[in-house]
Amino acid sequence: MPIYNAEISAGSLMPLESKRIAALLLTQPDEAAWRHAIEIDNILQKKTPATARRQATLIRKRLTTLDAQGWKLIAERESEVQIQLLLAATIKHSPLLGDFIRTVYALRQRRLEPALAPQDWPDFLAECAHYDPAVAQWTDSTRAKLFQVIVRVLAEAKYLDNARSMRLTPRSLHPDVRRYLGERHETYVLECLERAQ
16 A cells, blocks of 8 residues: 555645635535535635635545644634644645655754755655655656645745745744644654654
């Protein structure tokens, strides 16, 4: 069974949209109510129903790695808590992102190197292909898109100064996020986020 998937390429953290989806999930919508909110009410405010559906599906997959308490924190708390929980959910949904943070980002930081380097990505994917041969089959365009989105996720989460410079700006985990993840024994996610501090 594959360890890694390329689904993260469909979008970065999307904080505003994720906040709206978290609030919707708290109402426990059935499929009809979900479809109505996404396609008719257009709660994500997208130009086409297809875009709204695609983004809502990705966000829902990420958010369902958390529980109702996590959704409530995302829907109601300040930006720092919201973004860090969205990053945690994205890591749970995409081990590719988690392993990149845990190995490449953390290694650069330990060595006191100021930024990620473009060569980090192909080296990292070559390592991933040892554990999951499917990675070797990804096209160049898929690989490029994945790197672009992962860098954007890290910039949105303020782990990078911006997507162009890729300068490391490590964060401390908010105590409420650490508590939430600790109480749920999210060891892998905590390891990813704490190594990147």
